[in-house]
Amino acid sequence: MGTRRDIVQQLGALCVALQAAPARSTPAALQVAIRAFAGSAVPREGRVTLDIAPLVENGNAVPVTVSVEGSTRVLRIGLFTERNPLPEVALFEFGQRSGRAAVATRMRLATSQRIVALALLADGSCWMAQADVVVTLAACVEG
Numbered sequence: 001m002g003t004r005r006d007i008v009q010q011l012g013a014l015c016v017a018l019q020a021a022p023a024r025s026t027p028a029a030l031q032v033a034i035r036a037f038a039g040s041a042v043p044r045e046g047r048v049t050l051d052i053a054p055l056v057e058n059g060n061a062v063p064v065t066v067s068v069e070g071s072t073r074v075l076r077i078g079l080f081t082e083r084n085p086l087p088e089v090a091l092f093e094f095g096q097r098s099g100r101a102a103v104a105t106r107m108r109l110a111t112s113q114r115i116v117a118l119a120l121l122a123d124g125s126c127w128m129a130q131a132d133v134v135v136t137l138a139a140c141v142e143g
Contacts, residue, residue, distance in 0.1 A: 044126070046127055076120045
């Protein structure tokens with residue numbers, strides 16, 4: 001077993017190596033993230049509206065809006081991507097006194113990919129919407 005200094009140096013080298021290797025999400029990683037969000041619920045299409053342009057010129061700041069229909073209280077909304085460095089882009093939690101379940105934000109898109117919006121409801125159900133987005137200038141390319 002090495003000294004404390006050796007261990008700290010090895011951990012530092014590992015951190016540098018991990019940061020140097022660009023992470024890339026995959027369709028499989030997307031499915032794992034969706035299962036982690038949904039828990040035991042099987043996501044079904046419907047009740048969630050995902051508003052995002054199908055063609056964006058620049059992936060640096062893409063506007064996206066997610067809203068959920070119905071009278072059942074929404075616990076969480078999640079945004080996921082297929083090819084960004086990490087599949088989980090954003091999570092929004094709603095409390096007991098939250099009004100309409102809707103969020104609007106901007107997200108970076110590394111390249112053309114599928115975007116998935118999920119909503120977990122208080123009755124245990126999980127609903128989803130998805131959209132394919134074509135990015136002509138990826139966010140990670142422009143300096």
